[in-house]
Amino acid sequence: xxxxxxxxxxxxxxxxxxxxxxxxxxxxxxxxxxxxxxxxxxxxxxxxxxxxxxxxxxxxxxxxxxxxxxxxxxxxxxxxxxxxxxxxxxxx
Numbered sequence: 001x002x003x004x005x006x007x008x009x010x011x012x013x014x015x016x017x018x019x020x021x022x023x024x025x026x027x028x029x030x031x032x033x034x035x036x037x038x039x040x041x042x043x044x045x046x047x048x049x050x051x052x053x054x055x056x057x058x059x060x061x062x063x064x065x066x067x068x069x070x071x072x073x074x075x076x077x078x079x080x081x082x083x084x085x086x087x088x089x090x091x092x
Contacts (some may be wrong), residue, residue, distance in 0.1 A: 001023065001024060001027045001028065002021070002022070002023050002027050002045075002048045002049060002052050003020070003021065003022055003023075003026070003027035003028075003030035003031050003048070004018055004020070004021045004047075004048045004051045004052055004055075005018070005019045005020040005021065005030055005034065005039075006018060006019065006051075006061070006069060006072070006073075007019045008069075008073055013060070014060065015060035015061055015063075015066070016060065016061050016069050016073065017058060017059065017060050017061070018051060018055045018056070018057055018058070018059060018060075018061065019057065019058065020057060021051070021052050021055075021057060023052070040076045040079050040080070042072050042075055042076060044068070044072060047065070047068045047069070047072070050065060051065065051069075
């Protein structure tokens with residue numbers, strides 16, 4: 001059993017960041033904390049496995065995983081009844 005927690009603030013971050021990850025009992029604790037704080041849990045086992053292997057905590061997700069993570073984030077925003085936030089134009 002794995003758990004990977006992702007945070008994304010488009011106004012402050014260039015990419016989503018892995019803020020926690022764990023296996024076994026730590027994964028169960030991450031899930032329990034998410035439930036206690038009303039954070040949606042989305043099960044995407046292949047994505048969780050890849051992020052667990054590839055990304056250290058407090059590091060951004062790799063470009064190759066953007067599309068899959070974007071799908072998860074879009075689903076979470078839908079669950080919360082919010083639109084997907086658009087990042088500010090940073091090309092200045």
